[in-house]
Amino acid sequence: MIADSVELFTFTSNHYNLETVLSTTALKKQYGPIKAVNGLDLRVEKGAVYGILGPNGSGKTTTLGMLLGIIQPTSGAYSWFNNGSLDINRKRIGSLLEQPNFYPYLSGEQNLKVVAKIKGVDEGTIDAVLASVNLLERKKSPARTYSLGMRQRLALASALLGNPDVLLLDEPTNGLDPQGIAEVREFITQQSAQGRTIILASHILDEVEKVCTHVSVIKKGTLLAEGSVADLIKGETQVEIAADNNEIVLQAIQSFTGIKKAAQENSIIVINVDEKFNAAQLNKYLSEKNIYLQHLNVRKKRLEEQFLELTAE
Amino acid sequence: MIRLLKIELLKLVPYRTFKILFAIYLLLMTLVLLVGKNLGGSGDEGLTSANVLGFPNIWNYYTLYACYFNIILAILVIFVTCNEFTYRTLRQNIIDGLTRQEAVIGKITLIVLLSIITTIILIISGLVAGNIYSLPEDRDQMFGHSGFIFAYFIQSLGMMSMGYFFGTLFKRTGLAVIIFLIFLFPIDVILREGIFPDGFGDYMPVATYFLKMVPFPLDHTMSGGLEPTPAAPTALSLVVGAAYAVIFCGLGWWITKKRDL
Numbered sequence: 001m002i003a004d005s006v007e008l009f010t011f012t013s014n015h016y017n018l019e020t021v022l023s024t025t026a027l028k029k030q031y032g033p034i035k036a037v038n039g040l041d042l043r044v045e046k047g048a049v050y051g052i053l054g055p056n057g058s059g060k061t062t063t064l065g066m067l068l069g070i071i072q073p074t075s076g077a078y079s080w081f082n083n084g085s086l087d088i089n090r091k092r093i094g095s096l097l098e099q100p101n102f103y104p105y106l107s108g109e110q111n112l113k114v115v116a117k118i119k120g121v122d123e124g125t126i127d128a129v130l131a132s133v134n135l136l137e138r139k140k141s142p143a144r145t146y147s148l149g150m151r152q153r154l155a156l157a158s159a160l161l162g163n164p165d166v167l168l169l170d171e172p173t174n175g176l177d178p179q180g181i182a183e184v185r186e187f188i189t190q191q192s193a194q195g196r197t198i199i200l201a202s203h204i205l206d207e208v209e210k211v212c213t214h215v216s217v218i219k220k221g222t223l224l225a226e227g228s229v230a231d232l233i234k235g236e237t238q239v240e241i242a243a244d245n246n247e248i249v250l251q252a253i254q255s256f257t258g259i260k261k262a263a264q265e266n267s268i269i270v271i272n273v274d275e276k277f278n279a280a281q282l283n284k285y286l287s288e289k290n291i292y293l294q295h296l297n298v299r300k301k302r303l304e305e306q307f308l309e310l311t312a313e
Numbered sequence: 314m315i316r317l318l319k320i321e322l323l324k325l326v327p328y329r330t331f332k333i334l335f336a337i338y339l340l341l342m343t344l345v346l347l348v349g350k351n352l353g354g355s356g357d358e359g360l361t362s363a364n365v366l367g368f369p370n371i372w373n374y375y376t377l378y379a380c381y382f383n384i385i386l387a388i389l390v391i392f393v394t395c396n397e398f399t400y401r402t403l404r405q406n407i408i409d410g411l412t413r414q415e416a417v418i419g420k421i422t423l424i425v426l427l428s429i430i431t432t433i434i435l436i437i438s439g440l441v442a443g444n445i446y447s448l449p450e451d452r453d454q455m456f457g458h459s460g461f462i463f464a465y466f467i468q469s470l471g472m473m474s475m476g477y478f479f480g481t482l483f484k485r486t487g488l489a490v491i492i493f494l495i496f497l498f499p500i501d502v503i504l505r506e507g508i509f510p511d512g513f514g515d516y517m518p519v520a521t522y523f524l525k526m527v528p529f530p531l532d533h534t535m536s537g538g539l540e541p542t543p544a545a546p547t548a549l550s551l552v553v554g555a556a557y558a559v560i561f562c563g564l565g566w567w568i569t570k571k572r573d574l
Contacts, residue, residue: 065573068407069408070404070407070408070573071574087411088410090407090408090410097408101400101402101405102400102402102405103324103396104400105328106323106327114323115409118320119409
């Protein structure tokens with residue numbers, strides 16, 4: 001099952017013509033016997049909103065940590081902007097990794113001054129990024145007095161300093177209230193519209209589905225699927241049917257064209273179909289066998305189901 | 314280098330603990346001179362203020378006491394270093410584009426700057442006290458025995474480097490400070506007296522900094538100021554003291570380079 005899916009969602013070759021922002025080759029991180037990241041090959045093209053989707057503990061943060069130089073890979077390689085793993089690449093990346101980290105005794109503005117000095121960015125741009133996340137009035141208050149939402153916004157402001165080409169966000173909506181979540185998603189959409197490439201790690205499908213153009217699904221440090229969100233969602237169509245006697249139906253449809261897999265779930269038969277499948281033909285075919293359906297429903301498989309299927313044991 | 318120092322100062326100057334510890338340091342540096350001011354009574358083995366605070370002996374006696382205040386600065390460096398781990402800001406700095414090497418060099422330049430400042434404080438207060446208490450005929454020896462000023466500078470560097478090393482190694486402030494203090498007192502005595510009693514132990518880090526580089530002018534004190542104070546620290550003690558500073562910083566750099574943050 002998993003093998004099928006991987007094949008189905010692997011990048012098609014035409015994607016490689018675009019400009020590559022990030023690529024990883026067999027990236028691996030091992031903590032003793034535990035393989036946190038196990039030979040990951042990723043490729044992120046310019047302008048994409050790239051989601052890294054995986055359950056908690058699947059190696060997302062470890063992967064991003066390696067890409068940002070704070071965790072030493074056990075083996076494998078990564079390259080930003082086709083420029084290898086040089087430290088200088090990080091100045092073109094705005095990052096928010098896990099919770100925001102600041103000097104609590106420094107004000108929001110002073111914290112950003114430190115970041116500006118590190119990135120070699122003019123301090124004159126600090127007010128502008130603070131304004132863009134609505135923190136200008138509180139810029140003189142110590143960061144420890146900020147609420148979680150404000151700290152998150154300060155972290156986003158910090159990520160924007162120096163006008164980065166890439167924004168790398170790890171679980172950016174974690175712990176936020178619904179309004180905070182909406183603000184962060186709005187922020188991502190805006191930033192993407194301005195031409196920035198966005199890499200978003202998340203365990204929330206809905207989030208990835210709503211904001212991402214591309215997604216890779218990882219579990220236990222292994223890549224399960226990679227492709228455009230549209231591909232992943234349209235990837236499989238499912239048909240639900242039900243009749244008085246489902247056993248007979250299951251028998252009858254075995255030879256029908258376009259059916260990949262059929263299984264009974266409760267009182268409904270769920271059929272995975274390919275593009276050759278035609279619902280009207282099925283209906284006709286069954287009625288010719290004197291089987292009359294009580295229920296016929298064609299639906300797109302949701303990313304959530306794909307995800308659960310992919311990550312199932 | 315200047316950029317890295319500026320980054321460190323942005324973090325340090327508004328830090329209240331720094332202001333308090335540095336104020337305590339300044340207070341002690343000046344108040345300790347009062348100890349020498351009231352000498353000359355009976356029971357002082359004949360020493361007078363002029364013996365202790367006059368040139369050039371002041372550089373022997375002042376550095377001898379001032380050395381201990383560097384423990385405060387070493388603990389300050391532990392605070393500053395451990396903060397980067399507890400606030401996870403070292404990690405953040407690296408993510409923002411600082412290299413690990415730059416992070417280490419930033420801390421080292423800060424230590425060098427603080428050492429220069431403490432040495433300047435020592436020189437200024439030493440000159441003021443010396444000019445007040447020197448006998449007229451000793452005035453021309455204002456910069457006699459100035460090797461001890463240099464020893465004090467090396468000692469400042471070394472103590473703060475030690476603090477940097479302990480802070481980097483243990484990451485948590487409380488733990489690092491306690492282990493630093495244990496290293497400062499019992500461990501060093503055990504190494505010196507218990508394990509390496511044959512002279513080698515005298516060149517353990519703490520012994521080098523507190524006993525070898527600024528030795529107590531015993532003959533001068535016991536003779537009531539008749540015997541001279543040592544004219545200079547031994548070259549060996551300076552070399553060993555400087556080497557320890559390099560080793561502590563080097564170890565800090567090595568750990569930072571290896572470690573996942």
